[in-house]
Amino acid sequence: xxxxxxxxxxxxxxxxxxxxxxxxxxxxxxxxxxxxxxxxxxxxxxxxxxxxxxxxxxxxxxxxxxxxxxxxxxxxxxxxxxxxxxxxxxxxxxxxxxxxxxxxxxxxxxxxxxxxxxxxxxxxxxxxxxxxxxxxxxxxxxxxxxxxxxxxxxxxxxxxxxxxxxxxxxxxxxxxxxxxxxxxxxxxxxxxxxxxxxxxxxxxxxxxxxxxxxxxxxxxxxxxxxxxxxxxxxxxxxxxxxxxxxxxxxxxxxxxxxxxxxxxxxxxxxxxxxxxxxxxxxxxxxxxxxxxxxxxxxxxxxxxxxxxxxxxxxxxxxxxxxxxxxxxxxxxxxx
Numbered sequence: 001x002x003x004x005x006x007x008x009x010x011x012x013x014x015x016x017x018x019x020x021x022x023x024x025x026x027x028x029x030x031x032x033x034x035x036x037x038x039x040x041x042x043x044x045x046x047x048x049x050x051x052x053x054x055x056x057x058x059x060x061x062x063x064x065x066x067x068x069x070x071x072x073x074x075x076x077x078x079x080x081x082x083x084x085x086x087x088x089x090x091x092x093x094x095x096x097x098x099x100x101x102x103x104x105x106x107x108x109x110x111x112x113x114x115x116x117x118x119x120x121x122x123x124x125x126x127x128x129x130x131x132x133x134x135x136x137x138x139x140x141x142x143x144x145x146x147x148x149x150x151x152x153x154x155x156x157x158x159x160x161x162x163x164x165x166x167x168x169x170x171x172x173x174x175x176x177x178x179x180x181x182x183x184x185x186x187x188x189x190x191x192x193x194x195x196x197x198x199x200x201x202x203x204x205x206x207x208x209x210x211x212x213x214x215x216x217x218x219x220x221x222x223x224x225x226x227x228x229x230x231x232x233x234x235x236x237x238x239x240x241x242x243x244x245x246x247x248x249x250x251x252x253x254x255x256x257x258x259x260x261x262x263x264x265x266x267x268x269x270x271x272x273x274x275x276x277x278x279x280x281x282x283x284x285x286x287x288x289x290x291x292x293x294x295x296x297x298x299x300x301x302x303x304x305x306x307x308x309x310x311x312x313x314x315x316x317x318x319x320x321x322x323x324x325x326x327x328x329x330x331x332x333x334x335x
Contacts (some may be wrong), residue, residue, distance in 0.1 A: 012034055013033050013058060014033070014034045014056055014058070015036070015057070015058045016035075016036045016052045016053075016055070016058070017036065017085075018038055018049070018052070018061045018062060018064075019041055019043065019085070020038055021037075021060075021085065021310050022307045022310055025306075026310075028310075028311075029314065032314065033058070036056075044065060046066065049065060049067065049071045050071055053071055053072070053074060054074060055078075056075075056078075057078050057079060058079075058081045058083055060083050060313055061084055061091070062086055063091055064091075066091055067082060067092040068093050069095075069096035071093075072093055072102065080103065080320070081104075081317065081320055081326070082103070082104045083105050083313045083316045083317050084105060085309055085310065086300075087106050087222075088106070088222060090223040090250065092104055095332060098332060103320060104329070105313075105326045105328045105329050107309040107312035107328065108167070108312075110309055111300035111305050112167040112168050114300045114301070114304075115171075115220075115299040116171035118248055118274060118295070118298055118299050119168070119175075119246060119248045120172065122273075123176070123218065124155065126244045126246065126270045126272035126293050127153040127155055128152040128155075129152040131292075131294075132291075136150075155179055155181060156179060156180035157182070158182070158216060159182045159213065159215045160181040160182065160217075160218060161185065161186070161204075161210045161216065161217045162183065162201075162220060163185075163207065163219050163231075164186075164222070165185045165191050165201070166187075166220065166221070166222070168249075169185065169187070170191075170195070170199065172220060173185070173201050181216075183201040184202045184204055184210055185201050185204070186203075186210050187203070190203050190205075207230075208235060211235055211236075211239050212238045212239070212240070214239070214243060215240075216245075217231075217245045219249045219253050221249055222249065222250070223249065223250035223252055227253050228252055228253070229253070229255045231253060231254040232255050233255050233261075236254075236258055236262050237267065239262075241268065241269060244268070244271065245271050246271070247272075248274045248275065249275060251276040251277040251278070252277050254277070256276065256278075256283055263289055263291060264285070264289075269291065270292060270293075271291070271292045271293070272293040273286070273294050274295045274296075275297055276294075280296075282294065315328075
């Protein structure tokens with residue numbers, strides 16, 4: 001077993017990083033591994049990913065990389081680990097990786113607080129029309145205060161429905177409680193009674209019923225085959241016309257085309273979106289909708305969060321190299 005960092009580096013584990021990471025993370029990777037960085041920060045093409053796995057022993061991809069079966073099956077026998085920079089792994093074919101004996105890891109926990117903060121920002125911004133107001137001021141169209149100008153909706157006392165009561169959903173509930181929101185949730189499994197009591201949340205076994213009774217819906221569940229278009233057109237239509245929807249999870253959980261139509265017709269009051277179904281491409285109609293707040297996938301985009309994610313990648317890789325079990329291994333059966 002290697003006794004120090006220098007000995008690990010001499011083990012010649014070749015690490016290929018697909019996007020630019022924080023300087024501190026890249027520097028540490030250069031110290032520990034035979035690391036190939038992406039200094040231009042341009043997403044690799046599918047062909048470039050295939051080339052990368054033909055030489056890498058550890059691949060460090062991000063959500064922008066489609067590490068599908070073709071990529072994985074193109075890898076040489078030297079590829080031992082896919083150490084994902086991020087919590088979500090829907091862009092990695094876990095079945096193909098398992099068949100090749102390739103370990104997949106992710107970076108949970110460290111982005112929880114940042115994503116929950118941004119979720120609450122959208123919960124505030126959307127009903128209070130903050131995005132619209134900011135655009136008016138920047139366009140120098142504001143002519144002064146009047147009693148009825150740009151009235152939005154109060155969130156205190158409203159019902160917030162959380163879809164997915166995992167780490168992020170729980171953190172959102174903790175914050176929402178402080179804003180006086182009555183929190184409800186739907187989850188694959190009901191959380192422990194003591195946690196429900198602490199958060200003062202109400203469980204709905206039926207997602208359909210919860211949707212019909214809420215003032216604000218927040219999506220925090222992971223993207224899996226089971227959650228693809230979980231908020232389908234049929235389910236979106238269950239929401240009341242005064243209801244807002246906020247998504248900081250993954251864009252494909254909501255049927256985006258259906259959402260656009262319901263926003264246009266007034267069947268849903270507004271939306272706060274940090275993620276999109278085909279990002280970085282955004283549905284063109286969102287740009288002209290004043291009742292929609294759109295952000296460029298900023299959920300975990302804090303200096304502290306991104307550095308912590310990089311440190312988690314390093315711990316996973318270093319543990320594997322040292323002959324230990326990677327602490328954040330992703331198993332398909334657990335998703």
